[in-house]
Every structure is written in C-alpha cells, then in structure tokens.
Amino acid sequence: MHELTSWLSGTTDPRAFPYAAVLREFHRVGKHFVDPRLLELLDEARRRLTGSGPTGSGTAPGLLDDFIDVTLDKWDGRYDYRSYLALRLLRLPSGEDDPAATGDDDTTTRHARDRLFVRLVADALAFELAAARGAADLLPLQRPAWTVVVKRCRLGVRAAAPALLRLGCQASPDDGTPADAAAALHALAATLDPPADVPLRLSMLPVHVTHDEYLFIRVLQAYECLFAALADELGAAVAALADARPTPAADRLAYAHDLLDGAGPLFSLLATMQPESFQTFRQYTEGASAIQSRSYKRVESLCRTPLQERLDSVAYQAVPEVRARVRAGQATVDEAYRSAVADGRLDGPDRRLVARRMEAFASALFRWRHTHHRIATRMLGRRSGTGYTEGTPYLAAVRDVPVFTSVDPRPGPFQAVGGPRA
Secondary structure, eight states: OHHHHHHHTTTOOGGGOOHHHHHHHHHHHOGGGOOHHHHHHHHHHHHHHHSSSOOTTSOSOSHHHHHHHHHTHHHHTOOOHHHHTTHHHHTOOOOTTOGGGGSSOOHHHHHHHHHHHHHHHHHHHHHHHHHHTTOOOSSOBTOOOHHHHHHHHHHHHHHHHHHHHHTTOOSOSOSSSHHHHHHHHHHHHTTTSOSOOHHHHHTOOOSSOBTHHHHHHHHHHHHHHHHHHHHHHHHHHHHHHHTTOHHHHHHHHHHHHHHHHHTHHHHHHHTTSOHHHHHHHHTTOTTOOGGGOHHHHHHHHHHSOOOHHHHTSHHHHTOHHHHHHHHTTOOOHHHHHHHHHHTTSSOHHHHHHHHHHHHHHHHHHHHHHHHHHHHHHHHHTTOOOSSSOOHHHHHHHHTTSOSOOOOOSSSSOOOOTTSOOO
C-alpha cells in the first residue's frame, strides 16, 4: 500500500503505476482476501484516472484502466467469468469488429491468436516448473507431485504444437524430457512477442493461493482465445456462403475444425487438476461461470440460431450483446447453407463438400462438449455450478443439442448435420 499511496500523492502518471507491488499483494493472499484498504486506494486511483467511478462499462481506455477494472470486480459487485479471467487485459485478437478480417486472408489476426495461445500455455508450464523446483513462492497451497508436473509439461507441449506449426516455427520443442520440452517452449514463446509482456503478467489474478488455480486460469484463457478464433472463422464461412463462394466457406469450416481438434490436449491438461484443489478455490469464485463465456456463445449462435428456450436461459442472459445480435437476425452457417441450397447456389460437389466440413466441425464440437461435461462431473459431481448456474446437470442438458440442423433438400428422413444418428 505504501507504493500505491506514494503514487497517488504524486503525479499519478499511469506509466509510473506500481503494478508489481499491487500484483504482489493480490498474489500473496488471493483476490478474494485482499485488504479492503488496498481496494479503497485502487478505487481512489480509478476516480483520479476516469473521474467516473467503476470502469466496468468499458469506456475508460488504457492498460491501467483495464487492470484496475479487474482488480475491483469483487469490490464493485460485478465479478464474473470475464473479469475472473481478466479478458480485457488479454485483448483477445478478434476480427469480430473488423470487416477486413472476414475476407479470405486474415493471416495477421490468425497469427496473433496463435501467439497468444502459445504464450498462455507456455506460461502455465513455466509456473509448474518454477514451483516444482522451489523457484516460485506464488500460490503455495497443495503443490502437485513431480509426476503430475511432468504430465502437465507433456500435455501442454502437445497442446501448443499445432499453433507453433501454423506460426512456421521449424523446431518443435519435443526433444529431451517433458520438462526440457516445456522449458524450450517457454523460451520459444518469449520470442513470439516482446519479453516484457505486461498484460499477460497482469492477467493472472487468482482468487485464492491454491497452486492449481494458475493452471485453471491459463487453460480457460487459452480456450477463450480458441473460441474467439472459431467465431471469426464461422462468421467468415457465413459471409462466403452468402456470396456463393463454397470453397472459401469449406476452407473456413475446415480451419475451425482443425483449431478445435488440435486443442484437445488442453482438456487433458485441465484434467490433471487435483479435485481437492479445485474445490478449495472454487468456493471463492461464486458469480463467475463458464456459461458466461461470450466467445463460446458467439460460436454456438453462429452455427445455428438458438431455440427461444435456450435464448431465454441464464446462459444467454449472461451475454446480452450476443443475445441482442441473435434477436436482430444474425446470420448463421446453418441458415446460409440452407438458403444457398434452396436458391440453387450450392449444389453437387460443392454442396457435399460444405456439408462434410459442417459435419466434421459439428463432430469436433460434440466431442468438446462431452469432454467438458466429463471433466466437470469429475470435479463437481452433480453439484450446482458457480455463477448461479445448475452445474453439471446444465452441461448434460446441452451437450447433445445439434450443432447444425440443415436438412438435406432431397426427399428422405431428416438428418441433423453432425447430430446424433438414430
């Protein structure tokens, strides 16, 4: 608090803000247990910077504004999934609001997402190694055994490998022991962006001092990055189908499938989390739930228009901006495919190609949902979830909902593309 008090009594230059000191205190006790006096000082810093109180509206620009926003989420009573993962700080690369990113060549955005994905995974593994070797005192409670650390290193390196290949990295860090490979991955990740990556460091704000929460946060952040990418690819596929360009649409769907399938080891990595550790820190995450994920809802709603019951559920009420787009008539892959077939713009080999790619992506998403449900059941049993959700019963209810419902225009029984077969 001394550093922050000194900053407040000076020029309050954002460039001189004592990030390290504030972060150190949050790490020492966990966000849920930070001294209210420190939170009061942060609130004062916010008023000095914005003159308008809470920055949750997103109107205050800049790194410091975003950092204070996520540190004061519990203080303000607006703690949720996005603030828990500090997504404003990560600034997920997305072409959602950039018309150019819906074209056939958005390599820059794709590479930015891959770099962030690799850095998140590499950082998680670096923490595992540092803690196991006694080089880190952060989150000291319930350290895992070395065998678990080795397994995490192996799975993390596997999860990052597809993104590294897309980035054109020739040397895959797979030589030596899993720990050696993880260390090599971290060294490689440091070359992908400036080493002084302040937003990445500031985005680690656990609620407790349990070791496994670090892994939990980084894996969820990596999945948010992944689903932001999937949403962009699906949006571009919709635009291509609307413009009668089946090949680019099929390519986008194939790329989305490869992204989701290639990230499979992320769930295996998350499954190494110790259930007792999860139960320890999750009691302080009330108000934050993965069903509040904006990126996932963008993916789901771009596949097909959610039924009214789904749209009225707590899951969509938690993402009002996505819900508003759906209600405004957002185009979907499902709709664009059916329309193109009905109008004769998509037929023959082109139609079959797009349908196959839709089915492949749907199958990958089904696998993701089932794995998500299985891991959540292992960690939670059939208990209620956080964020005022229904926990694993909720996941079970939505895991088999068809991804697409495009009907083959030829006579015959209905078959949901990618859905469960009779």
